[in-house]
Amino acid sequence: MADVQRRRPGETREKLMTAALTLVGKGRHFASIGIREVTRQAGVVPTSFYRHFRSVDDLGLQLVDELGLVLRRMMREARENVLQADKLIEESVGIFVAHALANRNFFMFMAQGLAGESRAVQEGIRSEMRFFASELANDLRRLKLLPHLSDSDLDMTCELVVRTVAFSLTDILSISPEDDYQIELVRKRTTRFLQLILIGAGHWESS
Amino acid sequence: MADVQRRRPGETREKLMTAALTLVGKGRHFASIGIREVTRQAGVVPTSFYRHFRSVDDLGLQLVDELGLVLRRMMREARENVLQADKLIEESVGIFVAHALANRNFFMFMAQGLAGESRAVQEGIRSEMRFFASELANDLRRLKLLPHLSDSDLDMTCELVVRTVAFSLTDILSISPEDDYQIELVRKRTTRFLQLILIGAGHWESS
DNA sequence: ACATTAAGTGAACAACTGTACACAAGACTT
DNA sequence: AAGTCTTGTGTACAGTTGTTCACTTAATGT
Numbered sequence: 001m002a003d004v005q006r007r008r009p010g011e012t013r014e015k016l017m018t019a020a021l022t023l024v025g026k027g028r029h030f031a032s033i034g035i036r037e038v039t040r041q042a043g044v045v046p047t048s049f050y051r052h053f054r055s056v057d058d059l060g061l062q063l064v065d066e067l068g069l070v071l072r073r074m075m076r077e078a079r080e081n082v083l084q085a086d087k088l089i090e091e092s093v094g095i096f097v098a099h100a101l102a103n104r105n106f107f108m109f110m111a112q113g114l115a116g117e118s119r120a121v122q123e124g125i126r127s128e129m130r131f132f133a134s135e136l137a138n139d140l141r142r143l144k145l146l147p148h149l150s151d152s153d154l155d156m157t158c159e160l161v162v163r164t165v166a167f168s169l170t171d172i173l174s175i176s177p178e179d180d181y182q183i184e185l186v187r188k189r190t191t192r193f194l195q196l197i198l199i200g201a202g203h204w205e206s207s
Numbered sequence: 208m209a210d211v212q213r214r215r216p217g218e219t220r221e222k223l224m225t226a227a228l229t230l231v232g233k234g235r236h237f238a239s240i241g242i243r244e245v246t247r248q249a250g251v252v253p254t255s256f257y258r259h260f261r262s263v264d265d266l267g268l269q270l271v272d273e274l275g276l277v278l279r280r281m282m283r284e285a286r287e288n289v290l291q292a293d294k295l296i297e298e299s300v301g302i303f304v305a306h307a308l309a310n311r312n313f314f315m316f317m318a319q320g321l322a323g324e325s326r327a328v329q330e331g332i333r334s335e336m337r338f339f340a341s342e343l344a345n346d347l348r349r350l351k352l353l354p355h356l357s358d359s360d361l362d363m364t365c366e367l368v369v370r371t372v373a374f375s376l377t378d379i380l381s382i383s384p385e386d387d388y389q390i391e392l393v394r395k396r397t398t399r400f401l402q403l404i405l406i407g408a409g410h411w412e413s414s
Numbered sequence: 415a416c417a418t419t420a421a422g423t424g425a426a427c428a429a430c431t432g433t434a435c436a437c438a439a440g441a442c443t444t
Numbered sequence: 445a446a447g448t449c450t451t452g453t454g455t456a457c458a459g460t461t462g463t464t465c466a467c468t469t470a471a472t473g474t
Contacts, residue, residue: 012452029324031236036431044452050433051451108322114377115318117236122381160371160400167370170321174329193367200407219421243461251422257463258421416474423468431460442449 013052015042017066020059024112025105030060031117057118063109064124070106071128074099075135085145089194096165097187100172111169129166133158146198150206157201164193220259222249224273227266231319232312237267238324264325270316271331277313278335281306282342292352296401303372304394307379318376340369353405357413364408371400 019042023033033056039046053059074095082091100107113125137158140146146154168190175182226249230240242263246253260266281302289298307314320332344365347353353361375397382389 027324027326029236029238029322031239032324034431035433045454046432047434047454048452111322115236115315115322115380117234117239119234119381126377126381156396156399157403159396160403163371163374164367167374170333173322174326174333189363189366192363196364196367196407196411197403198407199410200403200405203406203410204403241461242463252424253462254424254464255422417472418474419470419472421468421470424466426465427463429461431458433457435456436454438451438453440449440451443447444445 012042012044012048015044016049016052017059017063018042020056020063021105021109024108030056030109030112030121057120060109060113060116060118060121061124063106064113064121064128067106067110067125068128068131070099070103071132075132079139085143088145089198090191093165093187093191093194096168097172097183097190100169101177101183104173104177107169108173111166111173114166129162130159133162136161146201148206149201149204153201153204153206157197157204160197161194164197165190168193219249219251219255222251223256223259224266224270225249227263227270228312228316231315237263237316237319237328264327267316267320267323267325267328268331270313271320271328271335274313274317274332275335275338277306277310278339282339286346292350295352296405297398300372300394300398300401303375304379304390304397307376308384308390311380311384314376315380318373318380321373336369336373337366340365343368353408355413356408356411360408360411360413364404364411367404368401371404372397375400 016038019038020030020033023037023041024030035049035056036046038056038059039049053062077099078092078095081095082088110125113121116122134155137151137154140154140158141151146157149157168186171186171189172183175186177183223245226245227237227240230244230248231237240263242256243253245263245266246256260269284306285299285302288302289295317332320328323329341362344358344361347361347365348358353364356364375393378393378396379390382393384390
């Protein structure tokens with residue numbers, strides 16, 4: 001009945017994934033979302049879900065993959081726009097905040113997943129963060145900043161940077177997106193956090 | 208029927224709260240826990256729940272209060288045992304890790320709540336962290352460490368310290384509690400994070 | 415000593431959940 | 445042109461959920 005199957009392939013799949021993100025964006029926690037709820041939000045019959053995902057956790061895993069793409073886009077933009085080293089931190093934080101606001105639902109999913117129910121999702125997000133940190137370390141190495149640090153100390157520093165920024169996510173996401181003033185506060189504070197860390201790294205002595 | 212009401216007052220209430228924590232400890236996310244599930248775990252009839260809590264979120268709020276007590280106990284122990292300033296970080300991290308392992312469920316609840324479903328719980332945990340950070344700042348002020356920092360810069364530093372430690376929670380809690388080796392790794396890494404931050408604070412110039 | 419309250423119980427119900435099954439029709443392969 | 449695969453649909457069902465209600469009994473206050 002109705003119009004069946006004149007959609008482009010993968011459309012329902014996308015609809016289901018964005019539906020899940022939408023629910024998360026509305027304040028629901030991913031762990032408490034059910035199959036019927038997602039399909040309802042997506043405007044699809046519950047059975048359709050199984051055509052694309054084994055379970056909600058499975059959908060979560062595929063969301064992590066897409067999250068990886070979002071993070072890579074952000075990284076690329078940062079690399080293109082951050083030119084002078086002296087404004088490096090400020091600009092990077094700015095780009096991060098902008099992306100966090102633009103992809104609010106995605107980053108909410110990320111923040112939730114760090115202590116979420118599914119071990120696999122948890123590990124996936126953690127792994128994305130590690131990747132991000134190692135890329136950051138490569139960039140800093142290439143730019144010859146912090147040249148006195150050993151590789152492992154540089155890795156440690158970048159790990160700490162990434163964690164600090166990730167924690168700021170929970171700040172940003174708990175603010176109403178229109179509250180520019182609060183957002184600005186978080187931006188400044190995060191910048192100072194990173195400055196503090198990099199000053200520490202500058203004076204760190206790799207034994 | 209059965210033996211009714213020869214328990215001491217508040218016993219069922221406690222049973223319900225520990226039941227919720229137990230479920231969290233078993234890997235469930237707090238946001239996905241229902242009333243019936245809690246009462247089942249507590250060995251109590253579903254209706255009893257309403258005698259003590261309005262909803263699961265309400266129970267969560269009361270858990271946050273108890274979490275505050277746990278954190279204060281930890282703080283006290285740290286204050287009593289950390290004597291020489293040079294081992295301050297190492298010992299503090301050690302005490303933290305020990306408490307995280309001893310009160311695993313509580314700290315899991317805390318980690319979950321930071322990006323949880325209930326706004327109130329979220330704000331509660333955040334507020335506990337702020338309190339902790341400000342107490343830490345007071346201690347550092349009293350000990351005359353970092354005397355060159357302005358009050359607000361010291362606050363910022365302590366905030367960063369607390370966040371870093373809190374993030375380590377997700378590391379610790381994702382490790383099997385018997386895996387001493389991995390725990391030791393997290394302990395060492397967290398210690399280095401804090402050392403890096405404090406070195407940064409040592410060279411920070413409050414404008 | 416008696417009335418009130420606090421804290422427990424069991425039965426009931428409508429709403430919702432995940433999942434299985436049989437079916438339809440466009441898309442792809444040969 | 446015919447057959448297979450993929451994707452979407454509707455129906456069905458047993459199990460679970462939150463919540464209400466009427467009840468019992470120990471504890472408490474006067």
